[in-house]
Amino acid sequence: MIRKLIPAVALAGSVMAAGCAEGKIDQAAAPSPAPETDVVAVVNGEKISKDVWELWVKTRTRGGTAADLTPEQKDENLDGLVEMYVAAQQAEKEGLAKGEDGARIQLMHQSALADLAGRKFLEGKEPTPEELKAEYDKQVAALPKTEYRARHILVESEAKARELIASLDGGARFETLAQENSTDSSAQEGGDLGWFAPGRMVKPFADAVEKLEKGTYTKEPVQSEFGWHVIKLEDTRPLDVPSYEAVESQLGQLVRQNKFQSYLDELKKTAKIERKL
Numbered sequence: 102m103i104r105k106l107i108p109a110v111a112l113a114g115s116v117m118a119a120g121c122a123e124g125k126i127d128q129a130a131a132p133s134p135a136p137e138t139d140v141v142a143v144v145n146g147e148k149i150s151k152d153v154w155e156l157w158v159k160t161r162t163r164g165g166t167a168a169d170l171t172p173e174q175k176d177e178n179l180d181g182l183v184e185m186y187v188a189a190q191q192a193e194k195e196g197l198a199k200g201e202d203g204a205r206i207q208l209m210h211q212s213a214l215a216d217l218a219g220r221k222f223l224e225g226k227e228p229t230p231e232e233l234k235a236e237y238d239k240q241v242a243a244l245p246k247t248e249y250r251a252r253h254i255l256v257e258s259e260a261k262a263r264e265l266i267a268s269l270d271g272g273a274r275f276e277t278l279a280q281e282n283s284t285d286s287s288a289q290e291g292g293d294l295g296w297f298a299p300g301r302m303v304k305p306f307a308d309a310v311e312k313l314e315k316g317t318y319t320k321e322p323v324q325s326e327f328g329w330h331v332i333k334l335e336d337t338r339p340l341d342v343p344s345y346e347a348v349e350s351q352l353g354q355l356v357r358q359n360k361f362q363s364y365l366d367e368l369k370k371t372a373k374i375e376r377k378l
Contacts, residue, residue, distance in 0.1 A: 142179060144186040157182045219361050228356035236352045236359075237345050245298050248340050249310050252292035254278055254331040255285040262322030262329040269318055275333045284328065292333070298340060303327070310334060 141154040158167045158178055167175065192198060198206055228236075252275055256262050265278055276291030283292055299307035309323045313334035323330040345352075 222364050228353050232356050233352045236356050248296050248338050250296050250335040251294050251310050252333045254283040254292050255328050257328050259322050259329050262331050265331050
């Protein structure tokens with residue numbers, strides 16, 4: 102016998118995530134009423150379609166179908182589905198679908214529909230070898246040519262950063278100052294950040310690193326959203342560009358995303374959009 106391992110109400114989120122939830126947030130986008138032959142239950146006048154029933158069973162049984170269930174299991178699963186509808190109707194009656202909770206439901210509903218639109222548009226539009234190669238060349242051209250290895254000391258005030266720079270000017274070891282003063286998690290490693298491309302760092306930090314010569318440190322404190330930095334450049338090396346074969350699957354995703362984005366751009370051109378912010 103299939104146990105009710107997941108409460109009906111809690112499982113509603115899983116069904117929504119599968120992209121087939123029926124809600125009343127957007128009546129214009131709601132599916133047409135199901136014919137009587139396609140209805141498995143009616144709760145306070147609201148019909149539950151066979152499509153919803155099959156998805157419910159699939160979700161609860163991790164891929165099974167209603168045909169796989171015994172009569173007792175069907176009754177138990179249908180009870181769970183009815184319970185979810187009863188609870189949902191009560192939530193509507195009490196006006197609970199508002200504020201952040203209502204916004205979350207609406208976003209889930211719209212996200213599911215947008216996902217359906219994307220899958221429908223991309224049917225039969227698999228990336229061609231020419232498109233994949235073009236995307237690869239585009240991504241490689243946008244990559245930085247150099248990786249950096251640097252240390253830094255992060256402190257809360259400009260005055261403290263200047264004090265540390267003065268200590269460095271006086272011959273203090275950068276690693277020791279980082280261990281004793283930095284508020285960053287890299288303090289234990291003497292401020293060592295390892296190898297990184299500039300794009301991985303916040304802009305003020307990346308700009309400062311790119312201006313340094315190997316073995317030198319910033320003579321002025323560098324401010325970012327995290328605080329004040331003193332930075333030392335340890336070394337540089339050419340960026341290792343991945344081969345086409347190593348990223349081919351990722352390229353396919355990018356090409357599909359770009360195609361769908363172009364489609365969305367065209368839809369927005371014909372949509373009546375009023376920005377109220």
